[in-house]
Amino acid sequence: MAGSMKAVKLRIKSVQSTMQITKAMQLVAASKLRKAKERADESKPYLETMLETLTDIANGNTDYRSIYTKPGENDKKWLYVVIAGDRGLAGGYNSNLFKFVEAEIKDKEDVTVLPIGKKSVEFFKHRNIPILTEEYAEVAKTTISDCFQIAKLICGSYGGGGFGHVFLCYTNFVSMLSQVPMSTSLLPLSDLSSDNKKSDGKPRDLILYEPNSETVFDAIVPEYLAGILYTSINISYASELAARRTAMEAATDNAEEMIETLSLYYNRARQASITQEITEIVAGAES
């Protein structure tokens, strides 16, 4: 009996120290989350309005002089920008996103990835999927000027024998408890169009570009990419922290529950050993 008591006591201690860690992580995530959520909330309108505006433009566009509006000439070359976390222990945050990306790229032949976040780099390296650059491995430290650099890089490798399509995968922050992996097309803009086939036969509203579509898109596209990247990184980061907070909360609760059952065990064992001792003493006195 004494042996099992000691084992239970050790186990309680180890669970307790784990709980301390998960509790601390939960608190850290919660306090970081407050700031991150603010930034995500600020970013959301830009991301949504930008995509909406460009979808409208893509729907109405009839001007295909700019390489950014032309439907892909290199239809088989895909670039995926995947924004994941820097660290694990965030519940299903990373694995959900990777599962989602896997499903997306499954039937595509020539896929290159631009990973953002350490976990993202590790995952695609492990999978032997070609990586464009590993420079942006830290999500939390990506600044707006980094986003402009990434945008420049994407623009440089897009079109003219490079990539024909550019996609972005990130995790949308729906609420504190729910984060959903999402993907959106970035380039060419015609990918954003909902009625690619012009099936309704309605005449399109012409759009006036000043000075001309090429110049306009050359100026807009890098900024649009940088803006979208920056905002979706903010949103993903908030998602990561929210996922971590929820996961750690669950872990702490579990640990508490475990400690409760274990202490019950321990007390029972202690009681049993006392009872046994008494019985032994009484039996010894009687004989």
Add this chain to the structure above:
Amino acid sequence: MAATYHLQVVSLDGLEYEGEVQKILLRTIDGDVEILARHTNYCTAIGMGTAKVVLEDGKERKAACIGGMLSVMNGEVRVLPTTWEWSEDIDVERAKAAKAKAEERLKDKKLDNEARIRAEAKLYRALVRIGSSSGHDHLNDQ
């Protein structure tokens, strides 16, 4: 009363303005443009300069508006700048410090090309900010 339209200004820092306006004047990469109600579908890239918004009641507001795009789709006007700061919110001291720093950097003759371009852009942005907040902007020079 002048006809109005719905304007949305959304920058990276969130929704800056939403509501009915009479007109907006801003500097695009191709020069100054003023959008009135019932404008045709239109799309252009924004340069760097002071933007002037005339609200429904005729009141004017000014802002430093840098980068991004302007789109008019079916009467709906959206301005998506990289930065948009209402003139009353601009931190003039900070802009002046940025201006001084950029000027200092540009004095360096050995500066490589890319750094020079960046410093020049910084200087110009600072000038736009200072101009928009003090009222000495390009809109008054005309």
